[in-house]
Each structure stands twice: as C-alpha cells, then as structure tokens.
Amino acid sequence: MFVDHIRIYAKAGKGGNGLASFRREKFVPRGGPDGGDGGDGGDVVLEVSSGVNDLRQYFFDPKLVATDGMPGMHALKHGRNGKTVVGKVPPGTIVYRSNATTMQEASWMEKEGEELQLEQIADLTEEGQTFVLCEGGKGGRGNWHFRTATDRAPTVFETGTEAQSGVFFLELRRIADAGLVGYPNAGKSSLLGALSRATPKVAAYPFTTLQPVVGVVQRDDYTRCVVADIPGIIEGASRNRGLGHEFLRHIMRCKVLLFVVDMTGLEHDPVEAIQTLRTEIKLYSEELAAHPWVIIANKMDITETAEPNLSILRQRFPKIEILPISALTGAGIDALKSRLFELA
Ligand SMILES: Nc1nc2c(ncn2[C@@H]2O[C@H](COP(=O)(O)OP(=O)(O)OP(=O)(O)O)[C@@H](O)[C@H]2O)c(=O)[nH]1
Ligand SMILES: [Mg+2]
Numbered sequence: 001m002f003v004d005h006i007r008i009y010a011k012a013g014k015g016g017n018g019l020a021s022f023r024r025e026k027f028v029p030r031g032g033p034d035g036g037d038g039g040d041g042g043d044v045v046l047e048v049s050s051g052v053n054d055l056r057q058y059f060f061d062p063k064l065v066a067t068d069g070m071p072g073m074h075a076l077k078h079g080r081n082g083k084t085v086v087g088k089v090p091p092g093t094i095v096y097r098s099n100a101t102t103m104q105e106a107s108w109m110e111k112e113g114e115e116l117q118l119e120q121i122a123d124l125t126e127e128g129q130t131f132v133l134c135e136g137g138k139g140g141r142g143n144w145h146f147r148t149a150t151d152r153a154p155t156v157f158e159t160g161t162e163a164q165s166g167v168f169f170l171e172l173r174r175i176a177d178a179g180l181v182g183y184p185n186a187g188k189s190s191l192l193g194a195l196s197r198a199t200p201k202v203a204a205y206p207f208t209t210l211q212p213v214v215g216v217v218q219r220d221d222y223t224r225c226v227v228a229d230i231p232g233i234i235e236g237a238s239r240n241r242g243l244g245h246e247f248l249r250h251i252m253r254c255k256v257l258l259f260v261v262d263m264t265g266l267e268h269d270p271v272e273a274i275q276t277l278r279t280e281i282k283l284y285s286e287e288l289a290a291h292p293w294v295i296i297a298n299k300m301d302i303t304e305t306a307e308p309n310l311s312i313l314r315q316r317f318p319k320i321e322i323l324p325i326s327a328l329t330g331a332g333i334d335a336l337k338s339r340l341f342e343l344a
Pocket of ligand 2: 202
C-alpha cells in the first residue's frame, strides 16, 4: 500500500484552569491565596523524516490529538503541561487547512457534493523541519496572581484558553528535479536503473511500477540530481483508465519532464504516444504542462524499427529536444546524464 494524500483531524490540548484557593494551615491564620497556574496544552507538530516513505500511518489512524494542560493546584503548584504530539511526514509533504471542523463534517460535505475548501499552510521539504499544526491553549493563572493591596483574598482565577483544532489535508509531492513520464513498458524504470543506483522493478508487462520511486543520479563532482519514476500513463488516464493520473502529483515539483518513448513502435506509435501523453498531462494540470520537457527516445538498440521511427519523430517535433538512448545497453546514457544536469 502507498498513501500519498490523506485527510486527518488534529487537536491540540486545552490550557488548564488556574485555581482559586487559600492557604489553610494550623497556626497560619489568613494564609492568603495559594492557587497555582494551569499547565499549557500540548501542541500538534508535524516533523519531516526521510525514514517515512509515505502517509500510510494516517490511513490507519487519521488523528493527532495532544493532551490538555492540568489545572493549577493548591500551594501554588503549577498544573502539568500537556504532551505535544509529533506526527512524522515524508519530505515533500504539503499541508492544507480545510474549512471543516470535524471529520464527520468533512465526509458529510463530501457526500452532499460540497467541495472542501483547502488553504495551503505549509510545504515541508527539509529533513527535521517542523511545523506547528495546532497550538495548545495557555494555562490560566491562579488567584495568587490577583492579590492586591486592597484585595488580599481574591477569588479570581483565569480559565485556560482553548486549543486549536481542525481537519487538514496532507499531500505528498515527491521532491525530484526531473520526472519520467511515459506509457507502460516504455522503459522508464529501466532508465532510472541505468541513471542511478535505484533498483526499480522492471518487467515486460504494463504497470510494473505501482508507486513512485526516486533515484539519485550522482556525478563525479558529487553534484546530484533526483529523478522520479512514476507509473505509466495511458490514454484516458484522466478518466481513471490504467492507474489514473493522480501519480502526476509527484512530478509537479520537477524542473524538467522526460517523456520516455518506446521507439520500436511495436506497442504504440511513438508520435501518437507523445501526443497522448501531452494531452493527459494538460488534462491533469496546465501548470505541469507548462514545464520544460524533452523526449527520451528509448530502445534504440532495436535498430530496424527504432531508427526510421526516430526520423519521423524528429520531423514531427522539430522544436523539441530528442535524446536517443538504450536503457538496456547503456547507449546514450552518459550524454543524457550531462544534459540532465544542465536542464534540472
Ligand atoms: N530492447 C530494449 N528493451 C528495453 C529497453 N528499456 C527497457 N526495455 C524493456 O522494456 C520492458 C519494460 O521496461 P520497464 O522499465 O519496466 O518499463 P516501464 O516504463 O517502467 O513500465 P511500467 O512500470 O509498467 O510503466 C522490459 O522488458 C525492459 O527490459 C531498451 O532500451 N531496449
Ligand atoms: Mg516502471
């Protein structure tokens, strides 16, 4: 299972009330106010950890609830602070606040066909980065604070303040410089394997890749480029054919898109493949369609069919850069690598 978008409920802890009480001891007449302060409520915090791969933990338990602060006590004792809860998220998690206040309300709105309004409040990308999703309430002050020259026995105290809470939406958008887009079996995963040390599953059947994989392309000078391999996209992906087009979210951050095509033309005509893929990307997001893109002409080792197809492709897309390679033999991979570092 792979979860890349999920709705969660988060609630911080309330502040504890201050206490109004008086010191009562033998031989201490009129002991004066001694009500302690309430403790602060715990916060709900999100923390980026590369140890988590996706958002599945929130699928099983979509709640982050911190504990309340305890009330103040006699003898000026401070109530205990509530515990902060820390929810781990993978790098690349975008956080949205919704206009629903409870999960029930959110599902009800959904059922009624009413759209949840989402406002982006954070984009968590760096390892260890934290974000306070809901702030805990402050503890109230006890009556000791309210003593004055004229009122030595105040019965006033503060109540703790309310905690923040709400329904939030977490969306994972992998952090990669370049994204591979292509039909199933075009050789995207093979290419990622040839470019990086990643070992994505490669097979001769469609939809081998079921979830996004990222690989790091390293150069001798230690510069790096992160490439994302996503499941294959087919015609009608926007209508949920194949694995749908939701996975495109993972290449939204990419500076360049690499359109991988099987140049043998045995399964699909290369020109049509590019046209269909461009259409599907546009249907998903105009913003994504505006990203710079190049064509990776793969399987050039099958020369008899690939070479004539390459000439046709060049004629049809004269303005688009086309890089011929073979992910299988490694031909053209070095040239692609250097180009990748210029583009991404
Ligand atoms: N001849 C030849 N075969 C290749 C080349 N690249 C990939 N293949 C083969 O094409 C098939 C599909 O490769 P994958 O890398 O799994 O393709 P994919 O695009 O990741 O496919 P999905 O994950 O299903 O979308 C496998 O049988 C590969 O061995 C190549 O350059 N030349
Ligand atoms: Mg694959």
